[in-house]
Amino acid sequence: MNMNWKGLAALGCALVLIGSACGRDDGDSSSDSDNGDSSSAEDAFINPSEDCDTYDGSAGVDGDTIKIGTIRPADGPYAIYDQVTSGLDAWVESTNANGGVTAGDGNTYQIELIKENDGYDPARTPELAKKLVEQEGVFAIVGVIGTENNKAIRDYLNDECVPNIALATGSPEWGRADEYPWYIAGLPSYATEASMWTDYLQETNPEAKIALLYQDDDFGEAYQTTLQKEIEGTDMEIVDEQSYNPLSGGSTEAATVSLSQSEADTFIVGLGGTPCPATLTFIPETWTPETFVSTTCSGNTALSLAGGKDLGILIAQAVYDPADPADADQPAVQDFLTNGAAAGLDEGQLAGGISSVGWGFGALFGAGLEESDTVDRAALMNTLFSLEDSSFGLVRDEMDITTDGGEDPWPLEGFRIVSRTADGWEEMSPFTNKNGESNEIAG
């Protein structure tokens, strides 16, 4: 056997040498630097010739088709968010059916969406993102769900200079655009949302005693950190808090009951997925706090799981609710209801308040393409990071959608506080824009 081993080792070494001389044989074009694009001006936010080792600005653009990808949970406790992707899918279908997106270069493009399923497990996300980029060759990634999931692929996508647009999360992390310029959020910052709650409390209940239940990851901790920071120096107080691990598979019942013993008059539910409405059902009859829930569970689909306990809850609202009769006349809502239905969304999805969010993610990507001079990855990001009073999807008209690179990387920074009624929402405090303040609020 010894002789065989030596022979095999020699064969192995020879093969490695031959292999490295030949290089990868898949015609990898992404190593060709193509930085001569006119749109990447010296003073632009992203300058690919400086920021990227290898750059292929038009990867994923094939003739009149632009390929994009997304990653979402299609199974598990967070599968409810698959409806976000259904909305994105519907936007793509509807856009294609209406002729496509007319980009700034004058050409009209069809969009092709490739969906991957990570089950909300951030350990699975990187492989799928790499598959989308390297095997499918997507132009951009749109609407990836989950804070940890987006974090897990942040270094990779920024190293590869692949746009990740409309992250389906509002973690304050996305404010670090100077470090991660290929990431732009599709939701408002959770910190800004939490600051809206405390602003409202400051006016209506300045001595609020708060019980806080939060998801023990970046998403929930954003609420926790901001609340602590915002109530500093006020008479408000967090009297008790509990955390919940979304991957434990357990219930929030024990935590909710424990919080109900705290004599708090305000209950803040910083949870996502089905645990959020489930928590409302666990509030004992004897405890009647003013309850705020995360905007991520403010739609019909989520709240229908609350067994009627959603009446009177408060949320900070940034977008139109397609199920709210008060918003029904808005052109954006009409457009979504008509074209979304034509693209295959069912009644529940149209009114659910989740698919409409995904629809908006597609619309943000589309708006970016329309306003860019060329169909180029860096040009698209530079457009999205220099929006001026833009509008897209079902975002409320009062919203001032303005961005400015690392200075102001958040497209959505305004809310109004509304209270849940039997058929929609009642405005409790008017819309407030906090344009350019999100990073400061998050600290």
Place this chain on the structure above:
Amino acid sequence: MKTLRGLGLVQTILWAVALIVVIVLPFTSAPFRVEQYITWMTIAVAAAGLNLLTGYNGQISVGHGALYGTGAYTVAILVTDAEWPLLPTVIAAAIVCFVVGVIIGLPALRIKGLYLALVTLAVATLFPLVIEQFSDLTGGSGGLTLTSEQLYRGSIRDRRVKWESPIDGLASDQWKYFIFLAISIICFVVIANLVKSRVGRSLVAIRDNETAAEVSGINVSRTKILTFGVSAAIAGIGGAMFALNKGQVNPTSFTLTLSIYLLVAVVLGGASTVIGPAIGAVIYGVFIDVISPELPESLHSATPLILGTLLVAQMLMAPSGIVGGFHDLTARISRRKQGGGKQDKNEEVTVTTHEVVAETDLETDPGGFHP
């Protein structure tokens, strides 16, 4: 005589083909695939560590995923917090896991079989929770990214660690692949030598009859504890490679499912065979990473069911695993043709390996577990 030489030739050809495939693959695959291949290597190494304990020594562990995770977190913490260079962390991970393995192995001196399996099951179940508990060090449910300070967009920032290839024509993923291939081969050579040595024979002796082993002068307690330690250290090396390959660690990567995956790799490939766990790991990897994603989306949730069915079928047809089955087959052919002639030294090795597999009642006890 002629047949035996023929079988030796078949083996050599198989090895050569395997070697060519292993070397050519990274040149013909996309970088994300190359990373998947490396993940299979890490599983192969960890499964080989488990095999030492479970296959050769008969101590069942359902907790090796936790040791793999310990290795991964050791690397992540050393690289990110202590700014160690990458490769020395692998050795550190092996040492840490050896110690942890010895500690977990202590109860094994008093409990055996199913009860030992339950203790290790607890370890596997608790591991992700422990990681989340110490979130200051481990990054909690968000995990840790292996970063180093690099110049980016005009300032020094924490960026993902990179594998710079020193050879022109080798991309960084290919360079990483060959480094980990070398580490894996070293692990397997060490294990191959270990099981052929006196130590290896005492492992098998303890598994088959502890009292007889003790009477023969084997220090049973010391051997069992050390086996646990060495097995854990090798699993830790697997985990360390995992962390260096992915560039990040996350508690959801190290759940009970991983421990079962390792056990499946051992049983599928062939318990108490050196190369079995590697074959098992690759087959499982091909199924999960290559075949399963190609299935229609509606079948995705049925993946574990399909895998389970295939495993049952394999257990019925080749209870001693793929390598065990191959040995059985070659042994049957050589016995029939040769009719008990004289063997030269080279051939003896082949037959002995077979006999170790065949005679340690693997046939009556699929998977080679000896409670």
